[in-house]
Amino acid sequence: MEATEQLVCQPSDSFNPLITTSFQVSCILVISHVFHLVLKPLGQPGPFAQLLAGVVLGPTLLSRVQKVKDFFIQASAAKYYQFFSFICRMLFMFSIGLETDVPYLKRNIRIVSIVAGGGSILACMFGGPFFWLLMKVFDVTKDRLGFYLLTLTVLANSASPVVIRMIAETKFDTADLGRMAIYSSLVNEMSCVTIVSALSAFNSSGRLGGAILITLVTVAVIFLNKYLSYFFNKRNRNNRFVSNKEIFVIMFLLTCLSLYAEWVGYTAIFCCFLVGLMFPREGKTARTLLHKLTYAVNTFILPVYFGYTGFQLDVSSIFNKLTIALTVLMILVSAGTRIVGTLAACHYLMIPWNESLILALLLCLKGNYDLLLINTNPNPEPVWPADVHDFLLTVVVINTLIIGPVVAILLNREVCSAQYPTILEILNPESELRILACMYVPRHVSGHASLISALGGCPSAPIRPYMVHLVELPKKRKSKLMYHQLEDGDQYSDEEEYGGNDVLEINEALDAFISDTKILIYQSKLVASFLTINEDVCNGAEDLRVCIIFLPFHKHQRIDGKMENSMEEMRAINQKVLRQAPCSVGIFVDRGQTGFQQPHGSPCVQNIAILFFGGPDDREALACSKRILMHSKVNLTVIRFLHKPTASRSSNTWINDASHKDEEVIMAISNIGTQNEIDNAFVETFYNRYVAQGRAGFVEKYVSNGQETVTVLREIANTYSLYIVGKGGRGTSPLTSGMSDWEECPELGLVGDLLASSEWDINGSILVIQRHQHSDADGGFLEDAICTLQSYYPGLYLHTETYITSNNTFDQLYNPDVRDLHTTQQYVNIKCDTSSPPKPMTSYKDMVVGDIATTSEEELIPLDDDDVDLFDEDVNV
Numbered sequence: 080m081e082a083t084e085q086l087v088c089q090p091s092d093s094f095n096p097l098i099t100t101s102f103q104v105s106c107i108l109v110i111s112h113v114f115h116l117v118l119k120p121l122g123q124p125g126p127f128a129q130l131l132a133g134v135v136l137g138p139t140l141l142s143r144v145q146k147v148k149d150f151f152i153q154a155s156a157a158k159y160y161q162f163f164s165f166i167c168r169m170l171f172m173f174s175i176g177l178e179t180d181v182p183y184l185k186r187n188i189r190i191v192s193i194v195a196g197g198g199s200i201l202a203c204m205f206g207g208p209f210f211w212l213l214m215k216v217f218d219v220t221k222d223r224l225g226f227y228l229l230t231l232t233v234l235a236n237s238a239s240p241v242v243i244r245m246i247a248e249t250k251f252d253t254a255d256l257g258r259m260a261i262y263s264s265l266v267n268e269m270s271c272v273t274i275v276s277a278l279s280a281f282n283s284s285g286r287l288g289g290a291i292l293i294t295l296v297t298v299a300v301i302f303l304n305k306y307l308s309y310f311f312n313k314r315n316r317n318n319r320f321v322s323n324k325e326i327f328v329i330m331f332l333l334t335c336l337s338l339y340a341e342w343v344g345y346t347a348i349f350c351c352f353l354v355g356l357m358f359p360r361e362g363k364t365a366r367t368l369l370h371k372l373t374y375a376v377n378t379f380i381l382p383v384y385f386g387y388t389g390f391q392l393d394v395s396s397i398f399n400k401l402t403i404a405l406t407v408l409m410i411l412v413s414a415g416t417r418i419v420g421t422l423a424a425c426h427y428l429m430i431p432w433n434e435s436l437i438l439a440l441l442l443c444l445k446g447n448y449d450l451l452l453i454n455t456n457p458n459p460e461p462v463w464p465a466d467v468h469d470f471l472l473t474v475v476v477i478n479t480l481i482i483g484p485v486v487a488i489l490l491n492r493e494v495c496s497a498q499y500p501t502i503l504e505i506l507n508p509e510s511e512l513r514i515l516a517c518m519y520v521p522r523h524v525s526g527h528a529s530l531i532s533a534l535g536g537c538p539s540a541p542i543r544p545y546m547v548h549l550v551e552l553p554k555k556r557k558s559k560l561m562y563h564q565l566e567d568g569d570q571y572s573d574e575e576e577y578g579g580n581d582v583l584e585i586n587e588a589l590d591a592f593i594s595d596t597k598i599l600i601y602q603s604k605l606v607a608s609f610l611t612i613n614e615d616v617c618n619g620a621e622d623l624r625v626c627i628i629f630l631p632f633h634k635h636q637r638i639d640g641k642m643e644n645s646m647e648e649m650r651a652i653n654q655k656v657l658r659q660a661p662c663s664v665g666i667f668v669d670r671g672q673t674g675f676q677q678p679h680g681s682p683c684v685q686n687i688a689i690l691f692f693g694g695p696d697d698r699e700a701l702a703c704s705k706r707i708l709m710h711s712k713v714n715l716t717v718i719r720f721l722h723k724p725t726a727s728r729s730s731n732t733w734i735n736d737a738s739h740k741d742e743e744v745i746m747a748i749s750n751i752g753t754q755n756e757i758d759n760a761f762v763e764t765f766y767n768r769y770v771a772q773g774r775a776g777f778v779e780k781y782v783s784n785g786q787e788t789v790t791v792l793r794e795i796a797n798t799y800s801l802y803i804v805g806k807g808g809r810g811t812s813p814l815t816s817g818m819s820d821w822e823e824c825p826e827l828g829l830v831g832d833l834l835a836s837s838e839w840d841i842n843g844s845i846l847v848i849q850r851h852q853h854s855d856a857d858g859g860f861l862e863d864a865i866c867t868l869q870s871y872y873p874g875l876y877l878h879t880e881t882y883i884t885s886n887n888t889f890d891q892l893y894n895p896d897v898r899d900l901h902t903t904q905q906y907v908n909i910k911c912d913t914s915s916p917p918k919p920m921t922s923y924k925d926m927v928v929g930d931i932a933t934t935s936e937e938e939l940i941p942l943d944d945d946d947v948d949l950f951d952e953d954v955n956v
Contacts, residue, residue: 094150100159103151107132107386108379122491124248126241127483129382130446133389134476143395160387161454167384168451169337169351171240174372175265176355177365182541182599183511184262190428191259195237195267197424198417198442202235205416209234209409216405217467224282226467228275229452233471234413236271237264238447241479244381245444249490253513253624254499256434260441265352268448272349275452279345289343297350300336301357304329312362312590319583320367329368346451361593363586366602388446391454392476396469409474414482417443437493440486445475499624501662501851503702504695506626512706513625514544517616519649521584523631526669526844528592528600529677530629533687534703535598536678536710545623548585548604549612549652596679609648613655621661627703627848628660632668632827632835640673642837654826657806657849663699665848666806666827668835674844675801678712685712688799688843690792690830691719692814693758696805699850701765704803708775716776718795719762720788720814723781785817792833796841804830806849 111125111132118128135141142148184191210230213219219226242264243252251257280290307329311321333354337347359365397406418439425435453471500506512534516527527546535542582604589600607615620628633650634642657664669675678685689704691697701717708715770777782788806828818829827835831847 094153096153096156096159099150099153099156100163103136103390104163104383104386106136107383107390110135111382111386123484123487124245125382126244126248126385127480127487129385130389130476130479130483133386134392134480135389136386137390138393138395142390164384164387165337165341165347167380168447169333169347170372171376171380171384172348172351173333173355174376175239175243176352177358177368177372179262179265179356180258181356183258186541187259187262188266191262191266193424193428194259194421194438195263195270195442197422198420198439199235199267199270201420201423202413202416203231205412206231206234209412213405213467216401217464217470219464219467224278228278229471232271232275232452233409233445233449233474234416235267236445236447236449237267237417237442238445238449238479239264239268240381241385241444241446241483242441244377244385245441245483245487246490247377249487249494250622251490251494253622254494256437256493260438263438264442264444267442269349269352272346272448276345276349286344290345293340293343293345293350296336296339297353300332300354303332304354304358308359308362308364311364315363316587317583318363319586320370321363325364326367326371329364346448346455348448348451360599362590366586385446388450389476389480391450391472393469394473396466397473402466402470405470406474406477410478410481413445413474413478414443433493437486437489440482440489443482444479444486446479449475500626502699503626503663503706504699504850506702508705508709509540511541511543512627513623514542514627514629515616515620515623515625516544516546516629517549518546518585518631519549519646521581521588522635522671523669524585524588524592525671525677526631526667526675527629528588529671529675530665530667530846531598531600532592532596532677532679533675533710533713534706535596536713537706540706540709542598542706543601544598545601545603545625546589547616547619548582548602549616550604550606551612551648552606552608592677596677598679609652613652613659616652616656617659617661625662627663627665628656629665629667630656632666634668634835636670636672636674638672640670640842642668642835650824650826657826660849660851663848663851665703665846666831668827668831668845668847670842670844673842678710681712683712684714685801686799687713687715687801687803688795689715689717690802690804691717691758691762692805692812692830694754694805694808694812695850696808696828696848698758698761698805700803700805700846700848701761703846703848704775705765705769707803708769714776715774716778716799717762717765717770718778718780720780720782720791722813723783782814784813785815788814788830789818789833792830793839796839797843799843801844801846802834803846803848804828804834806831806847808850 107129111129114128114131115125118131136151138148138152142151206227210227213230214223214226239261243261246252246257246261252261276290280287307325311325315321315325333351336350336354340347340350358368397403418436421439421442422432422435425432425438430438450472453468453475503512506512514531514534516531518524518527524546531542531544535544586602589602593599605612605615605619616628630653631649633644633646633653635645637643653666657666675685675687687704687707689701691701704715704717707713765775766777769775780791782791806826815829818833822829822832823836824832827845827847828849831845833839834841834845
């Protein structure tokens with residue numbers, strides 16, 4: 080009893096340390112919430128408010144009062160703070176590893192490593208002289224290797240938890256720049272942990288043996304977790320989640336591994352991250368861990384951890400001229416080397432300067448592994464002066480307090496101005512495709528999963544699918560059970576009311592799909608009123624930066640093959656999403672019994688037809704087919720419908736003006752009557768790239784009116800398992816004249832409505848695609864011009880949100896100083912490195928397909944007032 084009492088409360092403590100620690104955590108959460116409410120309108124994210132709350136509560140301000148200091152800072156309180164920091168660090172590093180996008184990291188490991196290493200290498204070069212200076216000032220005579228490693232870590236390390244929360248708070252974690260910053264900070268921090276641990280291990284034979292044992296135990300835990308995950312998933316086949324006892328087993332193994340690593344003398348940061356990184360993503364076990372950890376880590380663990388970081392700051396320890404000068408100098412060296420090194424690495428990778436600056440500032444944030452080294456004594460007895468600890472701690476905290484608000488402002492500006500591809504037509508077929516699939520009931524899963532399987536059939540064309548379960552918000556709770564009366568696993572949310580048993584069936588279907596195809600689907604649930612759920616879908620698509628939204632049709636196929644109306648509310652939601660969507664939209668009419676099936680694992684090849692009538696929606700459907708035809712189990716055929724009287728019309732009648740100068744090429748593209756020629760160019764490009772190489776089929780059907788079109792459609796009704804067609808956007812066309820007389824579902828367009836009609840005896844599924852209609856305020860007309868260029872020049876692709884590259888080493892398509900599409904109003908410049916003289920040009924197509932000769936001058940030539948403005952009927956390029 081006496082030993083326990085001494086463990087809980089030392090004789091010198093005025094208060095119970097458990098009470099003071101709990102009260103400190105509560106104060107940090109309350110004060111940080113107040114600061115967040117005040118600073119959020121100013122664009123400052125949560126980590127800055129939490130760090131500031133710790134500074135206010137710590138010795139810098141409130142704890143300078145003697146009574147407050149006696150309450151919070153006691154003799155045994157430091158051990159409790161270290162224990163809570165250890166638990167927080169273990170959980171959030173495991174959570175970070177569990178949420179890591181492994182496919183993205185594999186694809187971009189070279190770029191991420193170069194960005195992470197650029198600033199670190201330069202910091203290490205300056206670390207030697209700075210280490211000598213600090214060693215002389217603080218009179219460090221013992222364990223100089225440890226002090227040198229500590230100095231280099233403070234200069235070169237980036238705090239990945241701070242970077243992750245900073246980016247997540249600004250909703251920039253789905254952008255390419257945000258993901259690059261997140262994984263660059265992770266690579267940087269894990270590299271620092273590995274290097275410091277390796278050098279420390281080789282410095283002593285005893286520590287080397289401990290490092291080898293930690294490695295073996297970590298590998299054993301990783302393999303054991305894989306077995307346990309498979310066993311728990313199989314054991315809870317009829318449950319939504321695994322039980323709390325099974326989660327406790329996994330957490331117990333993680334805690335044992337972390338305690339052993341800390342006991343041997345190493346940090347458990349890398350071990351916990353590696354265990355989370357290698358944990359199986361599919362199944363109920365990973366889903367339960369994410370349910371339990373994500374909310375707790377983001378709302379409790381990380382705020383407390385950041386708050387305690389600020390609590391340790393004591394500015395009274397630097398109130399002398401020498402220490403202040405050294406603090407300012409070290410912050411300048413740390414931030415300066417990081418910024419210069421990252422800018423040099425980004426210049427090598429040809430990343431725009433404004434994105435490079437944001438990356439550099441984000442990687443300057445500190446406050447995780449460096450603080451752990453500062454607060455950890457390398458030996459049982461202190462070997463360095465106490466001033467070293469206070470000085471380095473002050474440098475880390477003040478560095479983050481200064482850089483944090485600056486990078487938050489830049490991130491908010493970048494979020495407001497960032498552009499990302501919202502249509503498939505401008506997306507490189509080999510770049511990442513982001514999809515949002517919506518479902519209401521379990522039978523919608525199979526159709527959307529089949530589409531995702533078809534679109535993700537090529538390893539060189541990555542896909543990131545999101546699937547959201549739309550649930551109508553009930554008017555009142557039906558369950559009156561208390562929390563402790565709920566069954567094990569049902570405490571996460573109101574599952575009984577919000578989705579019911581549908582959640583279990585959906586989870587089972589998705590788990591089976593992920594296990595078969597190895598395509599990870601990011602699943603979520605949206606509970607809202609059906610009157611406004613369309614707004615939530617559109618906002619979610621914008622936050623996730625998806626290129627296309629897949630919606631289910633409001634009718635489903637019965638056992639006899641006929642279509643039956645299932646939810647009329649679904650039809651109204653689809654119509655609203657079509658009008659308000661921030662990207663392209665596809666409505667999928669699933670005839671799963673007789674139509675399109677999942678290509679992965681299918682014993683036979685499925686035939687898919689693209690019905691091309693012309694117009695932007697049909698071009699978007701054809702662009703979607705570029706992804707589908709990459710699947711080995713898909714045989715795709717493009718069926719183009721042409722009007723007999725106009726089939727032989729010249730392809731150059733749309734050129735109104737073409738001016739050619741020695742130094743600059745400026746073309747005027749008429750917006751009147753261009754759709755047919757754009758269609759011709761787009762189809763020709765598709766034909767040369769895919770059909771001519773035997774990867775797709777191509778058929779032309781000549782018809783005079785809508786009646787002949789219907790006849791052709793009847794002939795191919797049972798030939799294909801999936802029909803892809805554009806919704807419309809082709810205007811008044813003789814190809815579809817008279818087909819609107821029996822229109823039933825306008826959201827499918829004329830052709831899609833005809834194919835989905837119950838009167839038609841058709842077995843195939845139907846995908847109707849509507850291309851995103853850009854507004855002039857969003858720079859839509861300029862993006863349409865880019866689509867026109869890409870129709871003629873297939874090497875021109877929008878690789879990121881901000882710049883365009885091509886096979887001919889194009890420079891930026893717009894002014895580098897004014898990079899946003901919607902801000903470039905009066906001029907667009909296309910430059911090429913070719914030095915060959917310009918060829919005689921007879922058409923715009925000749926100019927684009929051939930070598931483009933442009934000026935070598937750097938400045939742009941604005942359009943004259945006599946030229947047609949960008950947002951009028953013509954575009955000047």
